[in-house]
Amino acid sequence: MFQVTSTDKAPAAIGPYSQAILVNGMLFASGQIPIDPFTGEIVYGGVVSQTHQVCANLKAILAAEELTFADVVKTSVFLADMNDFHAMNEVYAQYFGEQPPARACVQVAKLPRDVSVEIEVIAA
Secondary structure (H helix, E strand, O other): EEEEEEOOOOOOOOOOOOEEEEEEEEEEEEOOEOOOOOOEEEEEOOHHHHHHHHHHHHHHHHHHHOOHHHHHEEEEEEEOOHHHHHHHHHHHHHOOOOOOOOOEEEEEEHHHHOOOOOEEEEOO
């Protein structure tokens, strides 16, 4: 059995998917883009601002299951432009601490709503 995880402190899904699924003690969070959950608007201002908003959204989803970034075991980062890698990494490091999770980071052709970054996490 699995349980759908949802919080109003993160953006509602913009398609037929859940914010996250909890199964066997593991949380699989859908990719988050930089949407302000209170306004429903995209946070602009470059990859730094967008990465902070994505991490805030992920933090809220993790907190809904009493988890933190310290519980994250794997992330996938999707960038619209790999030239943003360094700037995204500097923000990312602020959230994932001294023992960061395993990670994949790739450039993609396009992200929803033309944002710069999307991140998904798995936590245990």
